[in-house]
Amino acid sequence: MEEKVLSALQKWNTPTVYNGWEAVTKHSRLSCFNKAPVTQFTPEKGPMAGYAVTVVIEPGEKSHTKNLNAWDEYRKYVTSIKGPKIVVVQDLDSPNIAGAFWGEVNTNIHLSLGCVGTITDGGLRDIDEIRSTPFNAVGKALCVGHAYSYPVRWGCDVEVFGTTVHPGQLVHCDQHGFLAIPPEDQDKLLEAVEYLDFLERSTVIAAALGSRGKESEQVLNEVSRADREYRCQYSERFVSKTSDTL
Numbered sequence: 001m002e003e004k005v006l007s008a009l010q011k012w013n014t015p016t017v018y019n020g021w022e023a024v025t026k027h028s029r030l031s032c033f034n035k036a037p038v039t040q041f042t043p044e045k046g047p048m049a050g051y052a053v054t055v056v057i058e059p060g061e062k063s064h065t066k067n068l069n070a071w072d073e074y075r076k077y078v079t080s081i082k083g084p085k086i087v088v089v090q091d092l093d094s095p096n097i098a099g100a101f102w103g104e105v106n107t108n109i110h111l112s113l114g115c116v117g118t119i120t121d122g123g124l125r126d127i128d129e130i131r132s133t134p135f136n137a138v139g140k141a142l143c144v145g146h147a148y149s150y151p152v153r154w155g156c157d158v159e160v161f162g163t164t165v166h167p168g169q170l171v172h173c174d175q176h177g178f179l180a181i182p183p184e185d186q187d188k189l190l191e192a193v194e195y196l197d198f199l200e201r202s203t204v205i206a207a208a209l210g211s212r213g214k215e216s217e218q219v220l221n222e223v224s225r226a227d228r229e230y231r232c233q234y235s236e237r238f239v240s241k242t243s244d245t246l
Contacts, residue, residue: 090120099147
């Protein structure tokens with residue numbers, strides 16, 4: 001995906017990107033996004049978009065520290081993924097949190113390697129120090145220690161918050177959650193996002209705003225007419241091209 005397209009996607013929130021995605025995808029509308037709630041610990045950063053760097057950790061298991069080369073090998077992998085990069089971390093201790101992969105040190109190291117943020121179903125610490133950087137942190141909870149937080153596997157499929165993310169996959173994320181976008185859905189995604197936002201605002205939202213203070217029957221008529229217009233234009237543009245309907 002072109003850098004300017006990726007930058008444009010980052011200006012939209014993730015629900016709006018989802019609206020565009022469901023219009024162009026042949027995948028189920030129930031797929032590709034988190035099934036459990038997430039917390040954006042850096043909400044001031046807004047949405048983020050980038051390519052997935054994937055890693056599995058298990059801070060509650062001391063034996064992983066025996067792999068003395070784990071960090072060096074993992075960091076070499078991180079550099080192999082094109083940027084901007086979002087580090088997607090699966091914690092095998094989940095639903096418990098034994099230790100944090102993210103703190104002040106690891107955040108700054110990953111920033112130096114071209115990473116813009118993380119999605120982790122594990123813990124984070126040093127949150128004030130993380131917030132002082134450009135790093136965007138979305139995760140499960142805060143914790144105190146790092147325990148035995150070593151990379152266990154990397155460059156593999158990971159499952160976080162009930163959704164599988166593939167290495168190198170385009171991901172969009174904000175305070176609502178994340179969307180892992182299949183490669184075949186990327187080309188027309190931005191166009192669909194922009195068009196549907198315009199269509200919503202020029203039909204149903206405009207009707208709702210314009211009918212305030214009017215009689216109930218008139219409000220119902222105007223909103224229903226706008227809704228039919230929205231559905232008609234949506235169907236003409238998208239429904240025949242996907243396996244789903246509005």
